[in-house]
Amino acid sequence: MAKHAKVLRNLLIVAGIIAAILFVVVVLIAANLGQSASESFRSTYHYELTISTSGPIEDAVLLIPLPSRYDPETGTNVTPVDLSRASLSNFDSNILVRIEHVDGDPMLNISADRIDPIYKNRITPIPIMPGQNESELPKPTHIYSDQYSEETPVLVDMKLYMLDTNPEREIETRTPIGAEPLLAPYRIVGNLSDSGGSVDDYYVGPGSSGYVVEVPFILSYDTADDNVLTVSADFQGANQWWILGWQSNAYHERLRHEFTGPCNGTYPVRGVLVMGEGVY
DSSP, X not given: OHHHHHHHHHXXXXXXXXXXXXXXXXXXXXXXXXXXXXXXXXXXXXXXXXEEESSOEEEEEEEEEEEEEEETTTTEEEXXXXXXXXXXXXXXXXXXXXXXXXXXXXXXXXXXXXXXXXXXXXXXXXXXXTTOOGGGSOOOOOOEXXXXXXXXXXXXXXXXXXXXXXXXXXXXXXXXXXXXXXXXXXXXXXXXXXXXXXXXXXXXXXXXXXXXXXXXXXXXXXXXXXXXXXXXXEEEEEEEEESSSEEEEEEEEEEEEEEESOEEEEEEEEEEEEEEEEOO
């Protein structure tokens, strides 16, 4: 009996030692993961604008909403979009791009005496046969034009892209209204379901929530009655960190609209604001 008691006591001691070791290991792993998350944590704002016109537009002034928020320290609406750090693609040198404040809200002013479309040809992939040297294949040739044709049927977008990786704070991605930059001025015109699905051609993931919003474009230009000017804007605020793989959460706004014929006035454009995407 005494022998069994001694064995049981030894087993309890061993179990206690193992439990203590496991506790220390768990604490060390948790501390290491926490340190990894802290060291790898970063927040970013991403803004992308694409514009295309099927034909030339003249005497053009396009005032496009930018993401902005109210800064109580300065008493003004400020935007994270910095044109000195933005990249522009397919913008002709005669097109002026600047930020202008309209009724206190920063907007992107794109203006020119004339904006021509850019069309290009389609590139057909050349199959590589077994044993064939890729460097010996003919290089595809791009052909560009300012009008549609059978030879140049692909309309090219003008693009503005900016990534801000230094917000210097964690971004509030669950409830960005009032705390984070949003395309402004905006008006909420509907709710998004958190059950998932497609709303206005945008997919809303399970667990996300948000609104259908409306923002004004101020446009002035002359063009043919059948001309189509297409504008798409995408803005995202995201947090990202590493714990056994990259984790993230984000909010984003997206909108797209086609304007037909000449424009001269203020045009409400609908889009979506999706909040609370990702891991929390």
